[in-house]
Amino acid sequence: MNAPGIDIPDRRGRTGLERHGRDLTGNPRVRITDVEVLSCDWYVLRKTTFDYQHSDGHWSREQRENYDRGDGATILLYDTSRRTVLLTRQFRLPAYVNGHPDGMLLETAAGLLDGDSPEEAIRREAAEETGHTVGRAEHVFDSYMSPGSVTERLHFFAAPYGQATATTDGGGIAAEGEDITTVELPFDQALTMIRDGAILDAKTIMLLQWAALDGPFRPA
Structure with a gap:
């Protein structure tokens, strides 16, 4: 057979x-x-x-x-001058069927490597999802997100964004069923949204906390 x-x-x-x-x-x-x-x-x-x-x-x-499902990469886009971060919002069926009210999650841009290097992949995903073409991305750390059942290793990055990096409309790849919107938030508000449960995505929480402790918004 x-x-x-x-x-x-x-x-x-x-x-x-x-x-x-x-x-x-x-x-x-x-x-x-x-x-x-x-x-x-x-x-x-x-x-x-x-x-x-x-x-x-x-x-x-x-x-x-x-x-x-292969390995992936994710990136936190930040603007230190305005103290903001740029996230995405999209429907996630697994979260919806497991108790999330509407399945619409706030997340950092992310995607699978699909044969590219982690930095190449995340620059591609940032452009597709947010419309921002970032320069060199800072590699922050790697993590196995669910090592008890999923093989995926996620590569975490961060990069600045601004008017100069906005090159397309973003929104994801329509042919792949993606319907993504961008959400710009004050960084302090994003941290508060972790505490009150408005941000529930693990990779996003990890990058926001990195940004507060060791990244662009760490204490002077």
Whole structure:
């Protein structure tokens, strides 16, 4: 039987998806024994079976599902002269079905790398989503956002914006179903919105707090 993503290309042209992770040798307490592809409609959901040696020396057989959507990048756009930040607002179905009132989240611009370097990807995403063409972006840190189930590593950046960087209307890629608006906020208001729950997106909270502690709005 030919299975998409394994024996024959899936709709993104991929094969051999069941081999991912089988050759890892970095942790001698982990022995991967099987990788099963559960879904590869667009991203990839795998079930991995592995033997794990516990701290007391005994081994157990474990299974974990892990969702592979590729790595991504995000960026905080800031204006120190006016003490503002530029965020986006868009509909997020997972948040909507898990209790968010309308699914419309305030976020820093972000997207998947799609084969580009992290800085190339985030400059592309900033232009597509906000309409601002930023210069060199400052790499801030990296983070695994949900390491218990999602493989994605997110690269965090920051860059100034202003009238000179506004080159297009932004709004995202309509052909991909994106309908994004930009929201400019005073930085202090954005911090308050974290406290009162108006900003709930993790990457955005992390970048705003970085900006307050170590970034462009840190105390003198």
